[in-house]
Amino acid sequence: MSRIKVRQHVNPLSIIYKESLIPPDWSVVYPGLTAPIHLDIGAAYGRFLLELAQHNPDWNYLGIEIREALVTHANQKRDDANLTNLHYVFGNINTSLATLLASLPTEKLRRISIQYPDPCFKTRHAKRRVVQPELVNDIARYLPSGGEVFLQSDLEWVAQEMCDRFSENPAFRRTQLEWIEPNPLSIPTEREVATLNKGLPVHRAIWVRE
Ligand SMILES: C[S@@+](CC[C@H](N)C(=O)[O-])C[C@H]1O[C@@H](n2cnc3c(N)ncnc32)[C@H](O)[C@@H]1O
Numbered sequence: 001m002s003r004i005k006v007r008q009h010v011n012p013l014s015i016i017y018k019e020s021l022i023p024p025d026w027s028v029v030y031p032g033l034t035a036p037i038h039l040d041i042g043a044a045y046g047r048f049l050l051e052l053a054q055h056n057p058d059w060n061y062l063g064i065e066i067r068e069a070l071v072t073h074a075n076q077k078r079d080d081a082n083l084t085n086l087h088y089v090f091g092n093i094n095t096s097l098a099t100l101l102a103s104l105p106t107e108k109l110r111r112i113s114i115q116y117p118d119p120c121f122k123t124r125h126a127k128r129r130v131v132q133p134e135l136v137n138d139i140a141r142y143l144p145s146g147g148e149v150f151l152q153s154d155l156e157w158v159a160q161e162m163c164d165r166f167s168e169n170p171a172f173r174r175t176q177l178e179w180i181e182p183n184p185l186s187i188p189t190e191r192e193v194a195t196l197n198k199g200l201p202v203h204r205a206i207w208v209r210e
Pocket of ligand 1: 009010012041042043044045064065066067091092093094114115116117118130189190191192
């Protein structure tokens, strides 16, 4: 896949990412709005959803990404592949999740994935991490019972910290205590490929909305 030049990281707390996104008209985006929806948070170049959308035409796939150039690139790749069950939006999940979910036919929302979120190593940058209690509350509010949240990271402490946030919310139940092996979604993300190529472990968990 060709690479475009983009900033390595952005600060989601910066003033320029404070505005909530304006959702599109989903009935224009997806011709088949009755299909189950999978939302991928931090979709990057979008290769993961592109492959899933090709494999599962009966699902609608939506990616959100804070680096706008990647969103433009991913939607171009979607158009090149003539896919109508895939879309990417530019936005900061920490300011846009509630707006985004409220705009969707959430009875169709079946899965949310958060994969290899930026670790933001420094303790003083902890507020930049994607999985905050507010995000878990918003997911609890909109994800129907039985819907799942798929989490993974190469860094065990990052995966554990995401799990800690979900375990603090009584709306969620973890499907198994051990890290999940192999990947039940079968399509690896870009970071997952890099991790597996280095022979490093991946830490995965699924949380189900009660
Ligand atoms: C380490 S990359 C992982 C990308 C992809 N999920 C994968 O597994 O290959 C994390 C991605 O999340 C995006 N991101 C970070 N904070 C975000 C936020 N607040 N809202 C939306 N996307 C965010 C980054 O720009 C980056 O593309």
